Amino acid sequence: xxxxxxxxxxxxxxxxxxxxxxxxxxxxxxxxxxxxxxxxxxxxxxxxxxxxxxxxxxxxxxxxxxxxxxxxxxxxxxxxxxxxxxxxxxxxxxxxxxxxxxxxxxxxxxxxxxxxxxxxxxxxxxxxxxxxxxxxxxxxxxxxxxxxxxxxxxxxxxxxxxxxxxxxxxxxxxxxxxxxxxxxxxxxxxxxxxxxxxxxxxxxxxxxxxxxxxxxxxxxxxxxxxxxxxxxxxxxxxxxxxxxxxxxxxxxxxxxxxxxxxxxxxxxxxxxxxxxxxxxxxxxxxxxxxxxxxxxxxxxxxxxxxxxxxxxxxxxxxxxxxxxxxxxxxxxxxxxxxxxxxxxxxxxxxxxxxxxxxxxxxxxxxxxxxxxxxxxxxxxxxxxxxxxxxxxxxxxxxxxxxxxxxxxxxxxxxxxxxxxxxxxxxxxxxxxxxxxxxxxxxxxxxxxxxxxxxxxxxxxxxxxxxxxxxxxxxxxxxxxxxxxxxxxxxxxxxxxxxxxxxxxxxxxxxxxxxx
Amino acid sequence: xxxxxxxxxxxxxxxxxxxxxxxxxxxxxxxxxxxxxxxxxxxxxxxxxxxxxxxxxxxxxxxxxxxxxxxxxxxxxxxxxxxxxxxxxxxxxxxxxxxxxxxxxxxxxxxxxxxxxxxxxxxxxxxxxxxxxxxxxxxxxxxxxxxxxxxxxxxxxxxxxxxxxxxxxxxxxxxxxxxxxxxxxxxxxxxxxxxxxxxxxxxxxxxxxxxxxxxxxxxxxxxxxxxxxxxxxxxxxxxxxxxxxxxxxxxxxxxxxxxxxxxxxxxxxxxxxxxxxxxxxxxxxxxxxxxxxxxxxxxxxxxxxxxxxxxxxxxxxxxxxxxxxxxxxxxxxxxxxxxxxxxxxxxxxxxxxxxxxxxxxxxxxxxxxxxxxxxxxxxxxxxxxxxxxxxxxxxxxxxxxxxxxxxxxxxxxxxxxxxxxxxxxxxxxxxxxxxxxxxxxxxxxxxxxxxxxxxxxxxxxxxxxxxxx
Ligand SMILES: Cc1ncc(COP(=O)(O)O)c(C=O)c1O
Numbered sequence: 001x002x003x004x005x006x007x008x009x010x011x012x013x014x015x016x017x018x019x020x021x022x023x024x025x026x027x028x029x030x031x032x033x034x035x036x037x038x039x040x041x042x043x044x045x046x047x048x049x050x051x052x053x054x055x056x057x058x059x060x061x062x063x064x065x066x067x068x069x070x071x072x073x074x075x076x077x078x079x080x081x082x083x084x085x086x087x088x089x090x091x092x093x094x095x096x097x098x099x100x101x102x103x104x105x106x107x108x109x110x111x112x113x114x115x116x117x118x119x120x121x122x123x124x125x126x127x128x129x130x131x132x133x134x135x136x137x138x139x140x141x142x143x144x145x146x147x148x149x150x151x152x153x154x155x156x157x158x159x160x161x162x163x164x165x166x167x168x169x170x171x172x173x174x175x176x177x178x179x180x181x182x183x184x185x186x187x188x189x190x191x192x193x194x195x196x197x198x199x200x201x202x203x204x205x206x207x208x209x210x211x212x213x214x215x216x217x218x219x220x221x222x223x224x225x226x227x228x229x230x231x232x233x234x235x236x237x238x239x240x241x242x243x244x245x246x247x248x249x250x251x252x253x254x255x256x257x258x259x260x261x262x263x264x265x266x267x268x269x270x271x272x273x274x275x276x277x278x279x280x281x282x283x284x285x286x287x288x289x290x291x292x293x294x295x296x297x298x299x300x301x302x303x304x305x306x307x308x309x310x311x312x313x314x315x316x317x318x319x320x321x322x323x324x325x326x327x328x329x330x331x332x333x334x335x336x337x338x339x340x341x342x343x344x345x346x347x348x349x350x351x352x353x354x355x356x357x358x359x360x361x362x363x364x365x366x367x368x369x370x371x372x373x374x375x376x377x378x379x380x381x382x383x384x385x386x387x388x389x390x391x392x393x394x395x396x397x398x399x400x401x402x403x404x405x406x407x408x409x410x411x412x413x414x415x416x417x418x419x420x421x422x423x424x425x426x427x428x429x430x431x432x433x434x435x436x437x438x439x440x441x442x443x444x445x446x447x448x449x450x451x452x453x454x455x456x457x458x459x460x461x462x463x464x465x466x467x468x469x470x471x472x473x474x475x476x477x478x479x480x481x482x483x484x485x486x487x488x489x490x491x492x493x494x495x496x497x498x499x500x501x502x503x504x505x506x507x508x509x510x511x512x513x514x515x
Numbered sequence: 516x517x518x519x520x521x522x523x524x525x526x527x528x529x530x531x532x533x534x535x536x537x538x539x540x541x542x543x544x545x546x547x548x549x550x551x552x553x554x555x556x557x558x559x560x561x562x563x564x565x566x567x568x569x570x571x572x573x574x575x576x577x578x579x580x581x582x583x584x585x586x587x588x589x590x591x592x593x594x595x596x597x598x599x600x601x602x603x604x605x606x607x608x609x610x611x612x613x614x615x616x617x618x619x620x621x622x623x624x625x626x627x628x629x630x631x632x633x634x635x636x637x638x639x640x641x642x643x644x645x646x647x648x649x650x651x652x653x654x655x656x657x658x659x660x661x662x663x664x665x666x667x668x669x670x671x672x673x674x675x676x677x678x679x680x681x682x683x684x685x686x687x688x689x690x691x692x693x694x695x696x697x698x699x700x701x702x703x704x705x706x707x708x709x710x711x712x713x714x715x716x717x718x719x720x721x722x723x724x725x726x727x728x729x730x731x732x733x734x735x736x737x738x739x740x741x742x743x744x745x746x747x748x749x750x751x752x753x754x755x756x757x758x759x760x761x762x763x764x765x766x767x768x769x770x771x772x773x774x775x776x777x778x779x780x781x782x783x784x785x786x787x788x789x790x791x792x793x794x795x796x797x798x799x800x801x802x803x804x805x806x807x808x809x810x811x812x813x814x815x816x817x818x819x820x821x822x823x824x825x826x827x828x829x830x831x832x833x834x835x836x837x838x839x840x841x842x843x844x845x846x847x848x849x850x851x852x853x854x855x856x857x858x859x860x861x862x863x864x865x866x867x868x869x870x871x872x873x874x875x876x877x878x879x880x881x882x883x884x885x886x887x888x889x890x891x892x893x894x895x896x897x898x899x900x901x902x903x904x905x906x907x908x909x910x911x912x913x914x915x916x917x918x919x920x921x922x923x924x925x926x927x928x929x930x931x932x933x934x935x936x937x938x939x940x941x942x943x944x945x946x947x948x949x950x951x952x953x954x955x956x957x958x959x960x961x962x963x964x965x966x967x968x969x970x971x972x973x974x975x976x977x978x979x980x981x982x983x984x
Contacts, residue, residue, distance in 0.1 A: 010630065017643075019643065022876075028609075028873060028876060029609075029874040031875075031879065031883055031963055032886065034886050034889045035966070037967055038970075041893055042896060048888065049745065049775065049912055053749070055773065055775055056776075059773060061873070062876060066607075069873045070612070070613065072873070075633075076637050079636075082618045082622040083617075084621050090623055098617075099527060104577070105581070106798075110585055111584055111798055112606075112797065113603070114798065115595055118597065122587060124586045125586030126583075129583055139565055151861070152857070154859065155659060155663070188846035188853065189858050192853040194851065195856075196701065196855070201851040238554075244556065244558070267555075269565050270552060270561055290527070292863075293622065294622075295620075295623070295625065295631070295637075295866065297861045297863065298862075335697055336697045338698075340688070340803065341600075341601065341690070341800025342799065342801065344801040345800060345801050346798035346802060355568075356570070356576050357570060357573065360565035365525060365528060366527075369548075372539060372540070372551070375551050376542070396552075396553070421627075424627060430627050432626075450528060450529070453530055453538070453539060485632040486628070486629050487833075488629060489828070489830065489837075494839075494840040497813055503642050503643040503645075503646040503652060504639075506652050506653065
């Protein structure tokens with residue numbers, strides 16, 4: 001398949017580990033000088049360090065010029081695929097276009113060079129931005145107040161479950177209410193966050209419609225229930241129509257309702273978690289609000305809460321007295337801190353610019369087109385032999401749809417993983433695979449609103465070809481990818497105690513080279 | 516839809532063009548997008564337009580945000596002597612350029628390693644360099660920040676030792692202590708503080724010995740300490756901890772490790788810290804970059820939180836490659852039994868740190884440490900000559916931050932701060948409330964970006980303010 005005509009070809013630099021590059025004595029950066037007077041007054045700085053605390057061992061880092069460093073990382077970047085490269089339909093991840101103006105603004109020195117402990121009078125501009133962003137996000141989610149501090153969605157979940165804990169503690173029910181309910185379709189962070197906050201995760205199954213099974217939920221709730229974590233639309237892309245009933249069941253037993261905002265994109269301006277009865281809502285700024293994922297982060301995971309829960313939010317809170325913005329630490333019920341300072345501010349600034357670029361109408365358009373695109377793909381992919389759409393296939397999805405490649409696998413041996421790998425050969429990123437857990441051979445596809453019909457059609461075409469190829473020439477798929485920087489990797493080797501090398505140092509040690 | 520250009524399409528939404536929508540809907544057999552929303556119960560459909568500002572054109576967004584930001588006064592407008600976990604350092608242009616490469620910037624977590632090889636290699640290089648700096652053998656590819664890394668480290672130690680007490684120094688950033696408490700209270704851990712020697716600030720070994728027991732899961736120290744001095748009794752502390760079967764966790768500012776002994780050499784089991792200082796702007800306190808490293812011991816490695824990139828080969832063995840390793844620790848597989856809930860992290864900040872460390876190299880990192888220590892100690896030298904000012908409070912060696920005490924003057928730290936600010940200088944952080952026993956004290960920070968002139972101006976202005984009374 002290599003070099004197949006008209007196919008994608010990723011850069012394939014034979015770029016060594018940076019430790020193998022360079023020459024002794026080369027320098028990549030010159031630091032500001034230490035002035036003579038400073039040296040004279042201080043004397044030998046190393047003599048100031050107590051002898052037993054001086055670094056004696058050689059720091060084994062490469063020695064490179066700026067030229068080599070830039071080239072090395074530039075080559076690495078060329079062996080990577082981003083949203084700017086093409087469709088990135090990772091379900092649940094909302095890989096939308098990251099507007100360039102946002103990057104420009106977030107790189108201004110007027111934010112970069114701000115220290116978090118500066119006098120409030122010198123940071124009024126950024127506080128105003130954060131304060132207004134909080135107001136906008138409460139409006140969008142239908143919550144009462146927003147805390148911008150969490151660094152990511154899972155961090156927001158952790159905060160959310162801590163808020164549940166604080167709430168029940170104040171009611172003297174913390175010990176008793178030690179269970180958090182999560183659907184079996186939930187993202188792994190939900191049960192993991194609940195566990196971190198000291199709860200037992202109780203799993204409720206989905207019904208034949210792919211939604212929370214109401215009878216099972218009724219059976220699961222009890223006076224031990226601290227709350228329910230739910231994403232709506234859920235991870236199948238299906239709207240939980242029974243949300244009113246779900247909220248009622250949870251609230252009547254004294255539990256709180258938590259909204260995992262990973263799937264907020266398709267309901268922007270169309271419906272709001274707060275209106276549906278959710279007490280705590282997190283937002284994935286790096287999904288819904290267009291900030292780039294940076295190969296894993298940084299993102300931001302603001303948390304919105306109902307009025308009753310505001311007093312528990314981490315300090316400080318940004319307050320505005322009509323004239324000046326202040327950071328308020330005087331919150332006796334606050335749970336305290338979940339991190340240092342106030343949040344991933346540079347990321348939040350991008351969300352601020354994004355909301356301004358779209359306005360209320362624009363955000364609604366974002367939602368609608370994301371749903372249009374997802375349903376368009378769903379309609380087209382349903383026609384492909386080998387794929388099925390579990391859970392009432394006639395029902396519209398919202399932002400994403402989850403196909404199963406089980407028939408294809410049974411008939412040809414080509415699995416969801418193999419399809420994913422073969423898609424890479426087309427210069428398309430793969431969907432999320434094997435999630436949610438309730439779909440066998442899952443392919444979870446979220447196109448977002450920011451890809452044009454032509455690119456969506458290209459994806460459909462690639463999927464059709466791959467599934468056809470599975471029946472005619474499965475070998476090519478089983479060996480894929482062929483056109484990426486590296487061919488299929490041995491993931492078992494990477495985690496096997498005998499071969500595991502998690503750093504250069506560990507690699508050298510394993511290979512008998514002394515440090 | 517409304518849009519700044521007055522046309523019915525938005526630059527970020529190519530399919531917002533009405534005829535494309537119609538075309539797609541025709542193929543789908545629907546007449547309106549609202550049909551796709553029919554399953555949302557009527558009562559939850561938002562009937563109003565969101566109350567948000569009207570959309571602006573790109574130029575208007577730019578001028579609006581720029582003008583708000585220009586209300587700020589930054590470290591470029593005035594010398595700022597603040598640190599305390601977020602530090603002003605220079606970020607080389609090459610670092611900024613590389614982290615803006617859109618293939619890295621706009622990619623997701625490398626779930627598909629074959630097409631994400633560049634990011635994987637860069638992150639592996641970051642992990643490897645952190646290991647070299649800290650003297651550890653394994654590092655993950657980032658935590659949210661130092662404080663949350665500490666919270667996770669304590670939980671990890673508790674899982675490993677099946678014990679539930681954590682000892683931390685009395686001298687610690689209050690936000691780190693607060694975060695540790697919030698992370699660890701639900702896991703049933705309790706935190707006790709170890710007193711310090713009032714003369715030197717060093718950990719009181721006596722108090723450590725009286726508090727450590729077979730209930731202790733881990734002892735945590737910071738080096739340099741929150742108040743800037745170098746903790747020197749690391750070997751005694753380490754020995755004490757390990758004799759009790761507890762784990763030794765050390766928190767670091769990596770800019771010190773070109774000249775200070777790495778924690779791996781005094782037998783730390785886990786190292787945490789804040790690597791914002793390596794090539795990342797302060798950005799008003801975030802994003803940050805939490806360091807998390809440990810020894811090459813499978814028991815420890817299997818309890819690590821966060822994503823770890825491992826070296827491997829292609830299946831055919833023809834080529835070296837990288838992928839995420841040990842994913843069975845993580846939430847997407849282990850769910851409620853995962854070692855942590857962390858999913859998205861601070862990967863791009865880690866790439867920035869890798870580029871930064873590559874640019875500086877071994878010599879540069881040593882020079883960085885020396886330069887910082889020279890300048891901080893020059894500030895100590897000048898400030899200590901001022902009548903009524905005592906700096907540092909503790910008789911110990913100081914790296915980049917140091918305490919300045921005003922008990923010998925009749926001004927409060929707050930008053931000094933206000934007067935300096937009027938003169939266009941931002942002093943350090945007031946720690947009088949955090950450590951009442953230290954009196955009227957502030958924590959100053961000096962790095963390589965502060966010139967001799969900045970420091971002399973600080974000293975001269977301070978003197979004027981204090982004498983001018
Ligand atoms: C449904 C869902 N919930 C939670 C998360 C966790 O968010 P984050 O990665 O920002 O921590 C994700 C992201 O992968 C998700 O898809």
